[in-house]
Amino acid sequence: MDMRKLVGQNVKRIRQEKGLTQEQFSLVSGFSQQYISGLETGNRNPTVVTVYELAKALGVSHLDLFRTPSSRTRQDR
Amino acid sequence: MDMRKLVGQNVKRIRQEKGLTQEQFSLVSGFSQQYISGLETGNRNPTVVTVYELAKALGVSHLDLFRTPSSRTRQDR
DNA sequence: ATGTGACTAATAGTCCGTT
DNA sequence: AAACGGACTATTAGTCACA
Numbered sequence: 001m002d003m004r005k006l007v008g009q010n011v012k013r014i015r016q017e018k019g020l021t022q023e024q025f026s027l028v029s030g031f032s033q034q035y036i037s038g039l040e041t042g043n044r045n046p047t048v049v050t051v052y053e054l055a056k057a058l059g060v061s062h063l064d065l066f067r068t069p070s071s072r073t074r075q076d077r
Numbered sequence: 078m079d080m081r082k083l084v085g086q087n088v089k090r091i092r093q094e095k096g097l098t099q100e101q102f103s104l105v106s107g108f109s110q111q112y113i114s115g116l117e118t119g120n121r122n123p124t125v126v127t128v129y130e131l132a133k134a135l136g137v138s139h140l141d142l143f144r145t146p147s148s149r150t151r152q153d154r
Numbered sequence: 155a156t157g158t159g160a161c162t163a164a165t166a167g168t169c170c171g172t173t
Numbered sequence: 174a175a176a177c178g179g180a181c182t183a184t185t186a187g188t189c190a191c192a
Contacts, residue, residue, distance in 0.1 A: 003125040021155060035187060037157050045185070047122045048080040063143055071140065098174060112167055114176050
């Protein structure tokens with residue numbers, strides 16, 4: 001399991017569900033657009049504190065950023 | 078929410094449930110006993126990849142290391 | 155609107171020893 | 174058996190210029 005990609009894909013999916021661009025998410029989260037890009041493409045290995053800040057900015061539980069597709073319930077999708 | 082302490086307490090609890098000492102867990106996980114000590118006391122901020130490796134060594138899902146007490150079901154406890 | 159390469163400062167994680 | 178500290182190396186945080 002590639003945790004970098006898992007977290008990155010979850011951030012990307014939830015961000016898009018909220019209708020945010022990387023630049024808009026950059027403003028609300030305080031992270032740079034480039035850093036968010038690196039995260040979403042799975043090129044970053046964030047710490048647990050960083051993931052928590054991302055989840056907070058997205059308005060979801062930190063657990064949501066660690067879920068695999070199979071661990072998400074149908075109503076999540 | 079202090080993610081360092083949350084992860085640390087979960088590691089400590091599950092390790093103890095398995096009846097492992099920090100030194101034994103050090104051997105199966107490949108992380109040093111000193112590092113595990115720092116983790117469990119909430120003084121470390123591990124990366125998501127590290128948390129995944131810890132979970133694998135403990136034989137649990139990585140999600141189990143991110144759960145708050147209130148997000149754990151009764152049969153977990 | 156997103157991704158990449160290069161960069162510095164901070165910190166993740168090591169090994170040594172000690173308590 | 175668990176925690177603490179110092180010195181050390183590898184990796185991450187976070188940015189900028191640009192594609």
